[in-house]
Amino acid sequence: MTFVAKPKVHHPRLPLNDIGLTRRDYEGSVSTLCAGCGHDSVSAAIVQACAELSIPPHRFAKVSGIGCSSKTPSYFLSKSHGFNSVHGRMPSIATGANLANRELYTIGISGDGDSASIGLGQFSHIVRRRINMAYIVDNNGTYGLTKGQFSATNDKGSTSKRGAPNLYEPIDLVSLAIQIGASFVARSFSGDKKQLVPLIKAALMHKGMAFIDVISPCVAFNNHNGSTKSYDYVREHRETVVAADYVPHAEEITADYEPGTTERINMPDGSILQLHKLAQDYDPHDRVAALHYVQSRQAEGEVVTGLLYLDPNPMDCHDILGTVDTPLNQLNEADLCPGNAALGSVNASFR
Amino acid sequence: MAVKYNDFVIRFANVNGSGSASANGMFAKALFRMGIPVATRNIFPSNIQGLPTWFEVRVSDKGYMGRREGVDIMVAMNAETFAEDVASISPGGYLFYDNTKPLSKELRRSDINEIGVPISQLLLPEFADPKQRGLFKNITYLGVLTALINIEFDVITGMVSKQYKGKEDLIEPNVRAMELGRRYAFDYLECPLPLQVKRMDALGDKIMVDGNTAAGLGSVYGGATVCAWYPITPSTSVAEAFEKYTGSMRRDKASGKSKYAIVQAEDELAAIGIVIGAAWNGARSFTGTSGPGISLMSEFLGLAYFAEIPAVVWDIQRSGPSTGMPTRTQQSDVISAAYASHGDTKHVVLFPATPRECFDFAADALDLADRLQTPILVLSDLELGMNDNLSEPFVWDDSRRYDRGKVLNAEQLEKIQRFGRYLDVDGDGIGYRTLPGTHPTKGAFFTRGTSRDEYAAYTESPEAYERNMQRLLKKWETAKTLVPKAEVSTGPHRHGVLFFGTTSLPMQEALDHLAEEGIGLNTCRVRGFPFGAEVEAFIRGHDKVFVVEQNRDAQMRQLLVNEIGVDPARLVPVLYYAGLSISADEIRLQISAHFSANKMSRVTEVKS
């Protein structure tokens, strides 16, 4: 089926953001995913986050791999360019795209199959390279698009729809990301917009690799009793360590938060990220402690959500490589070509 | 005995990692600086230290740069390969060895000349450190050779001073070791030999450089800003050269920051993904690899073909697989490059033959990739990429502007009613593209493979799929007019020979020798794929065309049969694939044998 673009008539009652756009301006085409698919909720959260940030929609670049999850960049931000690439290789596309233009906001969407199986290598290395982007995995613990095979994020012992148990150890992308250099690591749940939207906003504003693992149930193949990625399981076993609320600098900080439980973090753009420390002793700045905490709760069957790790001094790949401030794709002959005169000494060096 | 000047092959047999490379390089450079045509070849193992390695220099006053069978002077410095090295010397040739240890009699050959020099013994009183003695051995035999074949001594000492500039304390011992050998030769040997060098003026302003350096430099000039790669012999030096030259030529003066980004990726899949991602976002980008890398890049190359994204891939070919002979040369990726990936894909391929062409094609490939919005594969090989080749100097036309192809900016988008990414507006099969972030409301589209219509909207309609595939074929026709044209000679001959890349190196020599046998051939050096009209005309205009290439399966011939649809019987394969570069003798023998076997007339005939 071919989609016809929805008429984007502004509803008079829709609130305008700082640049005079409504949420509608951040939407995409109609989703073709199953009704109730967690991935659609993630897309909706992205729409809301981007709209609330008041970034012009065309300043995003959306990249994805292959899978139901990787289809979703069609379903948000239709005014920005998107690239549905090949299975497991979104990170390399994101790396190239970000190197070419450091000024765009890069959103990478992937699945658990895409990032934890076929693309585990690329996932690990983009994290190491610290590409400045929001990397979101719609984690449903299954291969949705190929109809329900186990993925590598499945917990050992959880069962498939047909009842077969998973025999292998799971890969926890959150732990891996903390370990190998992501400067912003969070986990959330597709059904929890209150937590997810601020996390996405913060991830987009973060300068460096911001990774969010979003548990996003697959209603077709993985939303049954035996799955640890189902709506019910996650609702029952969720423990929020750090709730984040992202507040753009133009806005007043609301007083909703209990003094003493709120940590305010200055973001590079001058805005403020507020962390709600629900666990008394949780410190998101301590990489080793974060890793320990995530894993120890996991051993208890708990899904820890929230902002789990935040590097206080993040760096991105452009910092590491020392590239010029002008996006590389805007440099022209005068910037790039040394000219014929410079070949004189080059030729001489080969005589 | 009559003295023969500037026409011989000298081979140095060394142990890998023994420091011989710099002495051997100086030898070749000295002859080059005396204006004599030289071709150098490294024959090296896939290891870092301890295995045998050979360096061969062909000296040819006629300018024949291909490999020639037979060794006239063997500098045998590797005990392990000694017997084999002695055996490889042509009758009447010279064996130069360290006779500190006497030559055992079963190695003696009555038909060659022995030149023993007690190199180790000479060095013993001069240098106390055994490691130094080992290193200076190389420079000492170089000293002996200057006397034996009459190399101008100040040319070589000048090079030593230049090479060790900044490490002055190394100049004196090097010159001393060299003079030690030279003095010994004058005192105890008949010199110079009847095989000698003599200053010529055959080189004009030529340079001596390897193709990979040229490719890296050409990519700087061509405006590449993103290079992603994964190490693999023999391609590594492409990225290294890019890094070297961008590092010095492309730094922002005020901030010291880089106008380029180089990523050593985790593998070739990532390398090509980074290249495609960068090009999608409007940065010129390229990667360098070899056959195994092309295999890994195949899926992405298909996506780039269908999604119509520029990319430049240098394939420095070697023999396959990774545990094949990875340090030996071949032209065996022709098919895998041309048809890389799944589905109906075919790619534009360029075939450079000289370092200058590597430089030129590097920039041309970046233009072509942008113009055609498709991957461009440049097929070099180890022979061209890693050996110093004589070449025309690099030249850049300062009035040249990069051809960024059809990319719409915000103003242009403003004027368009409805943007269609895959609309064939100009009838050449190439649509207009836009870059992310260009315009607030116009020109954004979603990039995917083929499940889309002319406006990049999702569809699985069979008609839309076919229309798209047909348009890609139209683009292919456009590509035929844009790739570098074949170089065609139009002599009066009935038959022709077609070749490409480094197979060109021995071709003139082979043709000269064939002419002596009464065989005349017109020539066609293919430089690009898809084949232009001139290639088809060449094949159709000759009764038989010998297709000379360095692989077993006649891959170029297959491509010609497949794409041009000629009668395969008219394309006669001439193949060599043993891992060294093809020699003129090999070409001559095979072509001559075909003439004999088929009773083809040997006198040069004018076409009717």
Ligand SMILES: Cc1ncc(C[n+]2csc(CCOP(=O)(O)OP(=O)(O)O)c2C)c(N)n1
């Ligand atoms: C190279 C390759 N192998 C296999 C596939 C088939 N394939 C498509 S989607 C998919 C799994 C996707 O799983 P996941 O990333 O978890 O996404 P989900 O559909 O669950 O959101 C597979 C195996 C493919 N497209 N490409």
Ligand code: SF4
């Ligand atoms: S199969 Fe699962 S993951 Fe795919 S769209 Fe349906 S619910 Fe979502």
Ligand SMILES: [Mg+2]
């Ligand atoms: Mg999945």
